[in-house]
Amino acid sequence: MKKILLTIASLLFIYSCNNEVDIVNPVVDPSNFLAQTKPLNFDSKLIMDGVYEVVKGAELLGDQVVIKWNRDRLSIFSGKNGGYIILEGGYLDSVIFFFGHWRYSTNTETGAASFYIPADEGGGEIISGDTTTTIRLIGTYGFGNEIANQPLVFKFKREFSQEVKQGNFDILAHRGGGRNSEYLGVSENSIEMINIAERFGTTGVEIDARLSKDGVAFLYHDNDINLRLTQKSLIWGDIENFTWAQLRTLVILKNGEKIPSLREALEFVLEETNLRTVWLDTKDVDVLPTSIALQQEILQRAAQMGRDLKIYIGLPAQDVYDAFVAYPGFQDVPSLCELSLDQVRQANSKVWAPRWTQGTQTDAVQQMHAEGKKAFVWTLDEPSYIEQFVNDGEFDGILTNYPTILSYYHYIK
Amino acid sequence: MKLINKILVLVVLIACTSFAQLTDSTYSLTAEFGAGYSRYFTTMDYNDLNKNGFSGTVRVMWNPEHLLSVGLETGYQYLYSIDISNYDTEFGTTDFSASMYTIPIFIMFSMKVTPNIRFNAGTGMYLLFNSGNMFDDALESNQISIGGHFGVAYTYPINKNISVGGELLYSYFSKIQDQTVALQFVFVYKFLEY
DSSP: OHHHHHHHHHHHHHHHOOOOOOOOOOOOOTTOGGGGSBOOOHHHHHHHOEEEEEEEOHHHHOSEEEEEEETTEEEEEESSTTEEEEEEEEEETTEEEEEEEEEETTSSOEEEEEEEEOGGGTHHHHHHTOOOSOOEEEEEEOSTTSOOOEEEEEEEEEOOOHHHHHOOOEEEEGGGTOOGGGOOSSOTTSHHHHHHHGGGTOSEEEEEEEEOTTSOEEEOSSSEEOTTTBOOOSOOEEGGGSOHHHHHHHOBBTTSOBOOBHHHHHHHHHHHOOOOEEEEEESSGGGHHHHHHHHHHHHHHHHHHTOOOEEEEEEOSHHHHHHHHTSTTGGGSOEEEOSOHHHHHHTTOSEEOOBGGGOOOHHHHHHHHHTTOEEEEBOOOOHHHHHHHHHHOOOSEEEESOHHHHHHHHHTO | OHHHHHHHHHHHHHHHHHHTTOOOSOOEEEEEEEEEEEEEEOOOOOTTOBOEEEEEEEEEEEEOSSSEEEEEEEEEEEEEEEEEEEEEETTEEEEEEEEEEEEEEEEEEEEESSSSEEEEEEEEEEEEEEEEEETTEEEEEEEEEEEEEEEEEEEEESSSSEEEEEEEEEEEETTTTEEEEEEEEEEEEEEEEO
16 A cells, blocks of 8 residues: 555656756846947957966856957856856957856756956957967956856956867767757757857857658657657657658757758858758658768868868768668768777768777777777767877767867867 | 645545454445536646536445455546637648547555545546548547546435445546546446445
């Protein structure tokens, strides 16, 4: 009897659990001050990139941070709780202003942040494009929706090392930038997620391709419609049971976005971002021919645009691998193989991508390098392992759900 | 919903302690048939969503000498349907229909708290069946959800083997995180006694 009651009570408890988490969106630049400023040019942005000492505010971000412009945002990465700040900026007279928010990627703590660089603390030189090493960002931060009134000051410490600047290390963001469980406010495998991925330091994205009932390739991770990935909808069940029009019309992703087609995603990467790598994971063996055709088309367009873009067809499992090597001309299709080194060679894959739990595998990675291939490792989320793999490993890229943490450890190298 | 759950647990616990081990002299097997009205509760925001439908249950319960009975349940529960003409989408205008019903396969527990009142609780899996049409393409899909339901039933004996009554039944579907409340007429037939 006790067991039965315990079972019933447990079920009631489980059913009554609410796993929704309230995410605060801090109020940023409430007076829209940035609208009065002018945007910095590309050369000015490059001057700011580097490792900075935290003069005030170490309790928030630790002793040092990485500052790097990524497309249209200034990103600041720290080693404390995966803390980061994403800012929009512009200048007025000789002062540069920034407004944005900070967040810990390992929890949901967040708040507003704002900075300025005075004219005599590097602002003037940056605006005019002159190299300077006396940059000081003076600002404040707050918690939640509170006013940002805690002091935060960064002082330029050093440029990125030559190894970092000359290397071509890929910071690869899982599922387009991060999973839904990272509370980024946008859904995994969405155009909106790809759009913000670079703000986290990302240089490449991993996205998941599936095929609809009527043969349209689209981005979606799981094999069914479920509440982890989508809002409640009128259709449920295996996602391959539905046509593209049905999915696109009736299924809304967790944060309100529409499911993107693979074409839309790849065109967005090509035309709207500076991302240089796409890891196109194959979630459904039937999607391979469509993925390859789109890959070839987008790569051709990238070449015409003079754009350095790599798109790798992911070969995560034996069935996908078998279908791939049966594809005519597979040797010329850039692919990424997660299987054995021999299979990497057989498929003529450009990238070998082992699971992180197998360790840094330096010998195997060097072997791949000697054969002109790259090596990525997946999916590394634990900060201490990220640090270890960055410092001790020789991988050409790391796939993670926390690109901000990876960015920090990579850029301080 | 949490409050309802807590109250249900409390009532079951009190019932267990208050009526524990009141014995009947015989064992029996009963077939229980329920049919009635079901209302679907969801946060989906469609004006045209029909949430009212049929609910039916079939149970075979083993009633030992104790107050707690155990058995199996299946049945049918309507969840929703929708029918929209000239539905505007990015692919053009279409007629659209969709509906969902479910068949439970449950293990059931039933606790007699008075001679005529029982608390019922069951858990197991729901087979969810989704169908419809859009752009002249059939929507056909099904899947499995774990779930459970809790109910209170009042039955009145007509004779030695037959009772009739009613049951208020709350059901929860974990896969879609929605619920139904059903009000059913209940017919209980004792087909074996030993």
